[in-house]
Amino acid sequence: MDPTAVGGEKPYRTAYAADVSEAKAGERVRLAGWVARRRDQGGVYFFDLRDVSGLVQVVVDPAEVPAARDLRMEYCITVEGTVRPRPAGMGNPELATGNVELAADQLEVLSRSEPLPFIIDDRSEADERLRLEYRYLDLRRPRMARNLRARSVATAAMRDVLNGRDFLEIETPTLIRSTPEGARDMLVPSRLRRGDFYALPQSPQLFKQLLMVGGVDRYYQIARCYRDEDFRSDRQLEFTQLDVEGSFWGREGVLETFEAVVAAVVERLRGVTLNLPFPRLAYAEALLRYGTDKPDLRFGMEISDLSDVFAETGFRAFSATLEAGGVIRGFNAGDRQLSRSQIDGLETRAKELGAKGLVSAVVEEGGSLRSPTTKFLSEPETTAIVKTLGGAPGDLLLLVADTARTAAQVLGQLRLDVGKPAGHDELVFLWVIDFPIFDELESGDLAPSHHPFTAPVDLIEMRERPRQAIAKAYDLVLNGSELGSGSVRIHDPEVQQEVFKILGISAEEAESRFGWFVKALRYGTPPHAGFAMGVDRLLAILQRETSIRDVIPFPKTQTGIDPMTGSPTAVDPTQLAELGIALRVGPDPEDPDREDG
Numbered sequence: 001m002d003p004t005a006v007g008g009e010k011p012y013r014t015a016y017a018a019d020v021s022e023a024k025a026g027e028r029v030r031l032a033g034w035v036a037r038r039r040d041q042g043g044v045y046f047f048d049l050r051d052v053s054g055l056v057q058v059v060v061d062p063a064e065v066p067a068a069r070d071l072r073m074e075y076c077i078t079v080e081g082t083v084r085p086r087p088a089g090m091g092n093p094e095l096a097t098g099n100v101e102l103a104a105d106q107l108e109v110l111s112r113s114e115p116l117p118f119i120i121d122d123r124s125e126a127d128e129r130l131r132l133e134y135r136y137l138d139l140r141r142p143r144m145a146r147n148l149r150a151r152s153v154a155t156a157a158m159r160d161v162l163n164g165r166d167f168l169e170i171e172t173p174t175l176i177r178s179t180p181e182g183a184r185d186m187l188v189p190s191r192l193r194r195g196d197f198y199a200l201p202q203s204p205q206l207f208k209q210l211l212m213v214g215g216v217d218r219y220y221q222i223a224r225c226y227r228d229e230d231f232r233s234d235r236q237l238e239f240t241q242l243d244v245e246g247s248f249w250g251r252e253g254v255l256e257t258f259e260a261v262v263a264a265v266v267e268r269l270r271g272v273t274l275n276l277p278f279p280r281l282a283y284a285e286a287l288l289r290y291g292t293d294k295p296d297l298r299f300g301m302e303i304s305d306l307s308d309v310f311a312e313t314g315f316r317a318f319s320a321t322l323e324a325g326g327v328i329r330g331f332n333a334g335d336r337q338l339s340r341s342q343i344d345g346l347e348t349r350a351k352e353l354g355a356k357g358l359v360s361a362v363v364e365e366g367g368s369l370r371s372p373t374t375k376f377l378s379e380p381e382t383t384a385i386v387k388t389l390g391g392a393p394g395d396l397l398l399l400v401a402d403t404a405r406t407a408a409q410v411l412g413q414l415r416l417d418v419g420k421p422a423g424h425d426e427l428v429f430l431w432v433i434d435f436p437i438f439d440e441l442e443s444g445d446l447a448p449s450h451h452p453f454t455a456p457v458d459l460i461e462m463r464e465r466p467r468q469a470i471a472k473a474y475d476l477v478l479n480g481s482e483l484g485s486g487s488v489r490i491h492d493p494e495v496q497q498e499v500f501k502i503l504g505i506s507a508e509e510a511e512s513r514f515g516w517f518v519k520a521l522r523y524g525t526p527p528h529a530g531f532a533m534g535v536d537r538l539l540a541i542l543q544r545e546t547s548i549r550d551v552i553p554f555p556k557t558q559t560g561i562d563p564m565t566g567s568p569t570a571v572d573p574t575q576l577a578e579l580g581i582a583l584r585v586g587p588d589p590e591d592p593d594r595e596d597g
């Protein structure tokens, strides 16, 4: 870093705080930054000066430098003095510069600060709403500054890998015609064409495909995407994806490229070299063994199917499930020494998750099972359960009898509840491949499992058995989080029309919604494939943050509000008039986020 920022006649600084080391003892330096933590001792003032590089202690005698008397927290200052070692025993091992201090003899306040709404350090955690209202202060905290820097390092690594492979970085528009990705569009009214709306892109999907038609060959973009979703878990209305597409390209090329990208990011942020290639798991197997299409493979506790064990069972609950076409599955939760009430808690949880019940049993010495259900099971059944689930004395076995879907969902979640490691020190990536091309909705209708532009593995199978047909689609998973997804695309306009038809989109509707896109496919479209990865999620995991909001410079709250600017807000009636819009529904008076409500 070049510390010389020339302001007027004199530079604001000649060094950064982190450069003030024992090697500089005796040298004069000038620093610029903020007053963090101040303490007065026997007439001399001590404070930590914080700049972009870190913190260093400054000592100043107000008798010599009267300006020091007025210093308050977060005043922005420039200070000059001599570097000196701290007296023996007075060092601060928590600070990289803890063995030295700057004995200041000049100090100038560049700008004052009002009293702070919260303390700016990594030790105190203010309420998130307050942090977001004063995000500019929150960003001064070393942790947040580290996250911003990491974000920049990560996107630079992505660009380096892709530029090195001849990908072109190309922007696509953000005022577009709606692109279906399965979420609700954010709409922008047009003033020039009153009554018409743009949509903000849920992703650059169709534009990147058009770039392939346009002969671009290799494309990427660090793209902002918008999805008007209710805030479940950890989502944002706008988020960032690394979006990639290539022509004359298929799954292997995409996967290898993303492995290289991810490995470069992890190397730079964590200093860890990942083992490549990442393991792959077929969707059906992931669902069977882990109950989810985004398994966390940092721990075992694999789910096993026990249906065969109970083929002849006299236990009514199990035989009825099997007769109805259901399954019996279970996993070994290990030696957990749970109390009765904790086990009851697991059962309540299983029911909340949709199961009719949960069978729990503890393996005893000699291989028998201790459980209220055991009396209904034959000895060969007990033995087979213990054997299949690898039960050792003390292990807790959890079984669910239900439809395959519910059993997977419930056991998958219970497996996470009992086994998921805290934090993200270990990184386990994997590809989930061979997704179904369609998902069946409760109504029996089919919806795209990824998006409607995904190519089937086998066209005949898609026509004849769409519910079973597999897509050329793949997801990247890290520690149980879906990082991104992609696919080989349909490049034949007739196949694209067929998919719309299977999805129940009429020819007229397909024409009016996607006609412009299918038209392009008619002009010699190259086979192409791509992928998009969530930058926010990857960053959050690598920075060991639990929320993506902590790696986004200016995020919205869980309820989609920006407490700093107050957005979203009502707009001036003249603005609405210009757009030809009249509001039929006023603000929700119950909305706690509205100050004007």
Ligand code: ASP
Residues within 6 Å of the ligand: 181, 202, 203, 204, 205, 244, 485, 486, 487, 530, 531, 532
């Ligand atoms: N457009 C897709 C998404 O945003 C990713 C892709 O298929 O490239 O999820």
